[in-house]
Amino acid sequence: MFSILFTNKAKSRLPWAIALGVWIMIWSLWLSGLQMNPFAAPLHLSENLPSNQLSEVSAELVGPIPISEPTVPKYASFDSFAGHENDSFVTDRPLILYSFFETPLALKNLKFFISHALHDNADFLFVLQGDTDAEMLLPVAGNIRFVKRENDCYDLGAFAEVLTTNDLYKKYTKYITMNSSIRGPFFPYWATGCWSERYLSRVTEDTKLVGLTMNCRPRVHIQSMMWATDRVGMEILLFPSASLVEKYKEILGDRDTAPVPKMKVAGINSCPHDYWDAVAVEVYATGLLQTAGFKVNPIMMAYHTSEKYEEQCGSVPDLLGPGDYYGMDLHPYDTIFHKTNRGLNELVLERLTSWADQSGYSSYDACKAPDTKPNKGVKKGWASRRQIWAR
DSSP: OHHHHHHHHHHHHHHHHHHHHHHHHHHHHHHHHHHSOTTOOOTTOOSSOOOOOOOOOOTTTBOOOOOOOOOSOOOOOOGGGTTOTTSOOOOSSOEEEEEEEOOHHHHHHHHHHHHHTOOSSSEEEEEEESSOOGGGGSOBOTTEEEEEEOSOSHHHHHHHHHHHGGGGGGGOSEEEEEETTEEOOOOOTTOOSOHHHHHHTTOOSSEEEEESOEEOSSSOEEOTTEEEEEHHHHHHHHSBOHHHHHHHHHHHTTOOOTTSOOOSSSSSOSOOOSHHHHHHHHHHHHHHHHHTTOEEEEOOGGGGGOTTHHHHOTTOOOTTSTTTBTTBOOOHHHHSSEEOSSOOSHHHHHHHHHHHHHHTOOHHHHTOOTTOOOOTTOBOOSSOHHHHHTO
């Protein structure tokens, strides 16, 4: 009799139990959806950033700026824009764009960058290309964001797409673009200063492109693993005028630059699909700025040994080869960041990496503004850092 009563009661409660279970499941899925991506754009995110232009660049150098068609995922506004998504506010903070395509070596470089290069006095936008979950490594902070995109257009094309989407570049006047083929910053113990300021401080009224190294073949160019520029330089790279492009083509002439093809598109605002086309974008960008009347400045010491370095370096090979930096390997202390995929100074790189980790060097200290405390307490990504670090 008891078993019959129990069975009847259980049957009468079954629909309620099922309904409760379904409700709990829906509620759990909704909550997990909110927490899956801590950088997901809020619903109130503006569809379009302001389109005003703050620049002293001559109209003769910059062509008509087309309306950008958003093609990359949205992300939450940087805290520096709080309350200014829809007005003409322009921040004086630098925008640092970091392009990442996952390989074992690139992942090591990214982890080092996160540990030693992030700081509070710039906005960092990570451009994650292809299949990766590297966003889980990033600290949760108001000045750190990421976008994920297909691995196409190479680094410079990806930067152009991100910068022109919703006119993001117009929110800034200072920029650094870099990729995950380099590791740094590396400083001697006695050196002081912030790595990003070391580059940006060399961008002046006359100099509009600063980088690590200059390659003189097939023509002089600042190599693109890191560039620093300002609004004037960026607008020329993104939107060169027809007259400037025509003048540059006349300077280039019909010279054979194989295997680098002849210039197809001036500036960086294109999407090359072929490796050598991407190299051409890098190679011709420097000359475009020089044709506009500006100087460029690699921070490698060799460049500054002669005012005529660019005229005299035609016989110098790519400096990023073993022994090709005037008989030796380029040293990380020479350029602050080090190219890691060329087999250069591998023991030096290993030692300096280990020592930076052991010393606890942090750009939150080196780059902090006066009378401010570094934000060392930023939360890490939602996944287990230990598990991802072990990959």
